[in-house]
Amino acid sequence: MIAKIVCYALNGLDGVPVEVETDVNKGIPAYEMVGLPDTAVKESKERVRSALKNSGLLFPINKITINFAPADIKKEGASFDLAVAISLLKASEQLVGATTDGCVFLGELALSGDIRPINGILPILISAKSHGFSRFIIPADNAKEARFLSGAEIYPAHTLTEVVRHLMGTLTIAPLETAQYAPHASAGGGADLKFVKGQPVARRALEIAVAGGHNLLMVGPPGTGKTMLARCLPTVMPDLTFAEALEITKIHSVAGILGEEGVVTERPFRTPHHTATTISMCGGGNQHVRPGEISLAHGGVLFLDELPEYKRATLEALRQPLEDGVITVARASGVYTYPARFMLCASMNPCPCGNYGSKDKVCTCTPGEIRAYRRKISGPLLDRIDLQVEVDNVTYDDLTAPGMCESSADVKARVEVVRAVQRNRFAEDGISTNAEMGESEIERYCTLDADGDKILRAAFERMNLSARARGRIIKVARTIADLDASEYILPKHVFEAVSYRLFDKLG
Amino acid sequence: MRYSEAEAAYLWLCACTGLDERSCVSVLREAHDPAALFAGFPVPGTEKRDRRGEAEKFLASLEKKGYFALTLLSDDYPENLKNIPDPPLVLYGAGRRELLKSRKFCIVGSRRAPAGAIAAGKRMAEEISRHLTVVTGLAEGGDSAAIAGALAGGNLICVLPCGLDKCYPAAHASLKERVQKAGLLLSEYLPDDGATKYAFYARNRILAGLSEGVLVLSAGKKSGTLITASRAAEYGRDVFALPYGLGVEQGEGCNELIKKGAFLTTEAEDILSLYGFGGEAHTEMQLTGEEARVLSALKEKGEAHLAELAEALEMRVYEVTAILSALEIKGAAAKVGGNRFAAV
Numbered sequence: 001m002i003a004k005i006v007c008y009a010l011n012g013l014d015g016v017p018v019e020v021e022t023d024v025n026k027g028i029p030a031y032e033m034v035g036l037p038d039t040a041v042k043e044s045k046e047r048v049r050s051a052l053k054n055s056g057l058l059f060p061i062n063k064i065t066i067n068f069a070p071a072d073i074k075k076e077g078a079s080f081d082l083a084v085a086i087s088l089l090k091a092s093e094q095l096v097g098a099t100t101d102g103c104v105f106l107g108e109l110a111l112s113g114d115i116r117p118i119n120g121i122l123p124i125l126i127s128a129k130s131h132g133f134s135r136f137i138i139p140a141d142n143a144k145e146a147r148f149l150s151g152a153e154i155y156p157a158h159t160l161t162e163v164v165r166h167l168m169g170t171l172t173i174a175p176l177e178t179a180q181y182a183p184h185a186s187a188g189g190g191a192d193l194k195f196v197k198g199q200p201v202a203r204r205a206l207e208i209a210v211a212g213g214h215n216l217l218m219v220g221p222p223g224t225g226k227t228m229l230a231r232c233l234p235t236v237m238p239d240l241t242f243a244e245a246l247e248i249t250k251i252h253s254v255a256g257i258l259g260e261e262g263v264v265t266e267r268p269f270r271t272p273h274h275t276a277t278t279i280s281m282c283g284g285g286n287q288h289v290r291p292g293e294i295s296l297a298h299g300g301v302l303f304l305d306e307l308p309e310y311k312r313a314t315l316e317a318l319r320q321p322l323e324d325g326v327i328t329v330a331r332a333s334g335v336y337t338y339p340a341r342f343m344l345c346a347s348m349n350p351c352p353c354g355n356y357g358s359k360d361k362v363c364t365c366t367p368g369e370i371r372a373y374r375r376k377i378s379g380p381l382l383d384r385i386d387l388q389v390e391v392d393n394v395t396y397d398d399l400t401a402p403g404m405c406e407s408s409a410d411v412k413a414r415v416e417v418v419r420a421v422q423r424n425r426f427a428e429d430g431i432s433t434n435a436e437m438g439e440s441e442i443e444r445y446c447t448l449d450a451d452g453d454k455i456l457r458a459a460f461e462r463m464n465l466s467a468r469a470r471g472r473i474i475k476v477a478r479t480i481a482d483l484d485a486s487e488y489i490l491p492k493h494v495f496e497a498v499s500y501r502l503f504d505k506l507g
Numbered sequence: 508m509r510y511s512e513a514e515a516a517y518l519w520l521c522a523c524t525g526l527d528e529r530s531c532v533s534v535l536r537e538a539h540d541p542a543a544l545f546a547g548f549p550v551p552g553t554e555k556r557d558r559r560g561e562a563e564k565f566l567a568s569l570e571k572k573g574y575f576a577l578t579l580l581s582d583d584y585p586e587n588l589k590n591i592p593d594p595p596l597v598l599y600g601a602g603r604r605e606l607l608k609s610r611k612f613c614i615v616g617s618r619r620a621p622a623g624a625i626a627a628g629k630r631m632a633e634e635i636s637r638h639l640t641v642v643t644g645l646a647e648g649g650d651s652a653a654i655a656g657a658l659a660g661g662n663l664i665c666v667l668p669c670g671l672d673k674c675y676p677a678a679h680a681s682l683k684e685r686v687q688k689a690g691l692l693l694s695e696y697l698p699d700d701g702a703t704k705y706a707f708y709a710r711n712r713i714l715a716g717l718s719e720g721v722l723v724l725s726a727g728k729k730s731g732t733l734i735t736a737s738r739a740a741e742y743g744r745d746v747f748a749l750p751y752g753l754g755v756e757q758g759e760g761c762n763e764l765i766k767k768g769a770f771l772t773t774e775a776e777d778i779l780s781l782y783g784f785g786g787e788a789h790t791e792m793q794l795t796g797e798e799a800r801v802l803s804a805l806k807e808k809g810e811a812h813l814a815e816l817a818e819a820l821e822m823r824v825y826e827v828t829a830i831l832s833a834l835e836i837k838g839a840a841a842k843v844g845g846n847r848f849a850a851v
Binding site: 220350459480499 | 619647648659678812817824826828829830833836838843845846
């Protein structure tokens with residue numbers, strides 16, 4: 001008899017239905033697996049055999065052929081175990097009377113017959129639901145993640161026996177109750193702007209950056225709190241909406257880094273080390289294609305500490321995702337697209353010794369060294385960083401000053417208002433923040449009066465600004481005007497925006 | 508470019524024989540008329556060579572690159588430079604040759620010039636270059652400030668420590684091109700000679716020799732710009748220097764010069780009036796009320812952090828940021844690093 005059971009494979013962030021067909025024939029006992037299974041899938045044979053035995057079921061001693069369809073995509077991982085076991089049982093007529101049609105089986109088997117959790121459960125469920133499936137049997141350990149899918153019957157199972165008895169109708173597994181998503185005020189690992197002493201300029205830049213969705217570069221001597229400031233970024237960003245949370249959860253689920261909660265409720269904050277390779281940053285891999293750091297930072301912050309220390313190729317690879325918000329990884333096994341709309345926050349020293357521009361310490365670098373250090377970051381990349389700001393040396397007085405500064409919550413309240421203004425403005429343009437504006441939007445929403453234009457012209461002549469800097473300055477000026485609740489961009493907004501183009505001025 | 512027979516022979520001697528300067532001088536002295544070189548006047552190591560052919564080839568190669576050569580015989584060899592004890596025998600030039608005849612003033616500064624001095628240097632070079640041709644080098648820091656100012660104002664000569672084909676520092680290649688277009692490049696070296704250590708020292712004598720006066724924007728205790736200043740003093744030219752506060756390392760040399768009698772200089776007028784260009788209406792900077800308030804607070808403090816200013820003026824930090832940015836664009840203030848500003 002032939003049995004067909006449906007399970008799912010992952011392709012990027014999408015689930016692809018895979019049919020497990022099992023044929024049990026009389027003949028010399030054999031066990032064949034076809035349909036491009038990888039080693040982990042092939043090894044399921046031993047897991048399934050032991051699991052069946054230890055669950056009090058029979059492993060048929062016949063000629064068994066198992067086919068994974070469609071046969072042209074590579075099947076990876078252990079998530080097919082449960083489907084293989086069920087289809088074997090069905091083909092060997094141990095599940096007579098059970099209905100398995102329209103039901104998707106997901107899970108890895110332990111030798112004891114326990115069901116182990118798998119990665120990527122949420123993206124699979126979402127895809128399967130859109131393909132018309134509505135009944136799912138999943139590992140109980142994945143329940144927390146799965147409960148955010150509404151409109152489907154999801155049965156969390158602990159053991160193979162449970163599944164079999166559920167299918168035979170002798171035991172009822174209670175379907176999962178859909179959970180309500182509640183955004184978590186970002187804890188940010190305890191970071192809060194109120195603990196940041198001094199740094200008025202950097203705080204302001206941070207607020208503008210988050211309000212307008214701009215990227216941020218902090219330049220300052222070592223030990224001035226650049227990392228601390230960066231860690232505060234998620235705490236002032238607007239709460240995640242359900243749709244955003246779901247998308248981030250999908251990515252984290254595929255990467256296998258989802259926490260206990262089962263859903264991402266805080267904006268991610270990723271800090272890849274500067275030895276990171278291009279692949280780890282952008283995604284890829286030979287056997288298992290995984291999303292990279294930029295995708296894991298989707299919806300949150302990608303913090304690159306000591307920017308010039310990163311490999312040039314790795315940094316250059318960020319340019320395209322910074323513009324498009326997605327990364328497409330092509331490998332022999334297929335082409336995968338992962339979302340990658342993140343806020344880039346970078347930090348660097350002003351020069352190799354770190355003391356350039358310092359009041360008390362002497363910089364020992366030659367102009368050539370400083371130039372070489374700064375040239376490690378290419379113009380096109382700098383171009384995508386709208387705000388470049390100097391972080392001050394913190395003095396002893398700052399550290400011991402009594403009282404708290406403004407807290408993240410206060411800043412966040414202002415940010416939410418400005419974000420709402422932008423959503424209204426761009427309602428018909430398909431974008432949501434000032435930073436995403438293209439030439440046509442700039443023309444439409446950022447008219448400078450004659451004075452503003454004159455200022456920009458003067459700034460260009462005085463400071464040797466690059467032509468590319470113009471659009472960036474105007475966008476930032478737009479955000480500053482929004483923070484000021486001003487409909488028009490006034491000269492003071494342009495002036496302030498110009499002051500955040502540190503690198504253009506250094507020439 | 509036409510070269511006379513004497514000039515061509517002179518250039519052949521200096522450029523094609525590989526003799527050092529001292530030997531060239533003695534040959535020229537013995538020959539009386541350089542044209543005699545083409546008539547077979549003995550020059551060591553060149554017995555059987557086609558002198559005229561070599562000279563023509565060399566001159567054609569200069570012509571092709573758009574360079575010209577200037578000898579002590581040329582009409583427009585700068586008079587001031589001729590009067591120094593060791594004027595260069597040949598100067599190669601590219602750009603606006605007519606600038607050689609103009610009145611010249613040298614502005615130099617060390618490479619590690621503070622931001623305030625760079626901003627001031629730029630502004631002063633711009634004003635001075637409207638009346639006098641600014642002479643400087645091609646280095647970072649002070650020299651670059653003078654170039655930036657003079658390019659905006661008008662006339663400019665850069666003297667290189669290497670041949671005209673080369674560029675030192677290499678990163679200033681595009682700057683060099685701009686100078687060649689808008690002004691004049693000069694060098695005493697053959698076009699494909701690289702820069703040597705000694706060349707900077709020798710180049711500084713040309714800077715001082717060309718000019719009626721030298722302004723030093725910044726100089727540490729042992730800065731090379733001090734060589735230019737001391738040459739200028741030897742040649743009887745005026746020396747000007749920006750004043751610095753106590754303990755500012757990049758200005759110790761400037762203060763030393765002032766102690767020895769250099770003119771203390773804070774604006775271009777201090778220099779221009781000495782050369783008879785003063786007295787013209789100084790364009791007042793247009794400042795708004797708030798800008799004037801911030802600027803006066805900044806002047807009071809000398810150098811101040813944004814937050815300090817904001818506190819003193821009871822304004823928000825970002826408001827002060829915007830106003831200082833405006834002052835910076837108008838050239839009245841300069842960022843000196845770490846969010847600290849100084850009035851210029």
